[in-house]
Amino acid sequence: MCFTAVNMSQDTTYRFSFGPWNISEGADPFGPEVRPLFPHESKFALYRPLGFEGVQFHDDDVVPELETLTPDQILKKTSEVRTMLENQGLTPEFVAPRLWFPAQTVDGAYTSNSAIDRAYAWDRTQKCIDVARALNCKAIVLWLAREGSYIRESKNARVAYQRLLETINQILQYDSDIEIWIEPKPNEPTDQAYVPTIGHAVAMAYASNDPKRVKGLIETAHALLAGLDASDEMAFALAHNKLASVHLNDQNGLKYDQDKNFGGANLRGAFNQVRVLEEAGFGSKGEFVGLDVKAMRTQKGHGVTAHLTNSRSLFLHLVDKVRSWDRQAEAQMIEARDYEALELAILKHLMGVK
Numbered sequence: 001m002c003f004t005a006v007n008m009s010q011d012t013t014y015r016f017s018f019g020p021w022n023i024s025e026g027a028d029p030f031g032p033e034v035r036p037l038f039p040h041e042s043k044f045a046l047y048r049p050l051g052f053e054g055v056q057f058h059d060d061d062v063v064p065e066l067e068t069l070t071p072d073q074i075l076k077k078t079s080e081v082r083t084m085l086e087n088q089g090l091t092p093e094f095v096a097p098r099l100w101f102p103a104q105t106v107d108g109a110y111t112s113n114s115a116i117d118r119a120y121a122w123d124r125t126q127k128c129i130d131v132a133r134a135l136n137c138k139a140i141v142l143w144l145a146r147e148g149s150y151i152r153e154s155k156n157a158r159v160a161y162q163r164l165l166e167t168i169n170q171i172l173q174y175d176s177d178i179e180i181w182i183e184p185k186p187n188e189p190t191d192q193a194y195v196p197t198i199g200h201a202v203a204m205a206y207a208s209n210d211p212k213r214v215k216g217l218i219e220t221a222h223a224l225l226a227g228l229d230a231s232d233e234m235a236f237a238l239a240h241n242k243l244a245s246v247h248l249n250d251q252n253g254l255k256y257d258q259d260k261n262f263g264g265a266n267l268r269g270a271f272n273q274v275r276v277l278e279e280a281g282f283g284s285k286g287e288f289v290g291l292d293v294k295a296m297r298t299q300k301g302h303g304v305t306a307h308l309t310n311s312r313s314l315f316l317h318l319v320d321k322v323r324s325w326d327r328q329a330e331a332q333m334i335e336a337r338d339y340e341a342l343e344l345a346i347l348k349h350l351m352g353v354k
């Protein structure tokens, strides 16, 4: 295990990404869409003008209804999307198998109690990797949505973790280049999810047959739902060289996964995430700053994107705040162990008052 040396600050020009699901029509579990349909294919033309160059995909965002298609049909559709991305100057950041929709994954995918359903999950994962490779995309994301339980007694958690590790090793063997980025989340849709934190994900990486190809994607809201500080979670992954991407957003307390605008609930928490990323040189190896934000249902429009551009610009304002933060004064306050002064200085810096 090696910890990377501290790499204080940088002049990274950040590149941003999001997934097409972040432009939505406002449906929630209690009500239907409230905005006119904005077709998937029209979303890609918005990326560059909005300041984004990375696209995050689910497998069926690339190839709709991929289950009903032959391998040749899947490849044909994928190559059309690849050409479209090239024409638009966009990079596919990752492809994630959407393993939470199909009937076969009601009780989980890789950790389902049903061998037939686990076989389905593996088949779908292979298809997802094939799509990623054909898109020239180097990573798949595992958001382990239904790998967990509604009641503890329904599954053997030890066996479930073994099954997850077997799947990770199978993926590594199936494709000798692909990286696996695990996106931890502690709950929702299940009551208790396996791999709830980045610590669990990093442990899985080290236990795998090729640790350097297994990394993590940290979402702010998911860390907060686990009762943890998102910037500390990011710092942990960065210390292990395992932060492949982020899903920046925000969360107001312990409730459903809100995907609020970055900094919308806790500006200081957002500042600290940016500070940790900046200090570690995140982005300098081509990593994207990903956003996983949901537009408010109240927002009017057709193809609503203000939540994306606002979160991106908030991030960039906070980069300025990190870069203009007086490090000498900080060092003196830390040296004097005057954390009262340090806290006030940070709050005033964020408010822009002297």
Ligand code: GLO
Residues within 6 Å of the ligand: 096, 141, 142, 143, 183, 185, 219, 247, 257, 292
């Ligand atoms: C849900 C997740 C989800 C994933 C996406 C990519 O809570 O955050 O949005 O990020 O499906 O795997």
Ligand code: MG
Residues within 6 Å of the ligand: 183, 219, 247, 292
């Ligand atoms: Mg996410």
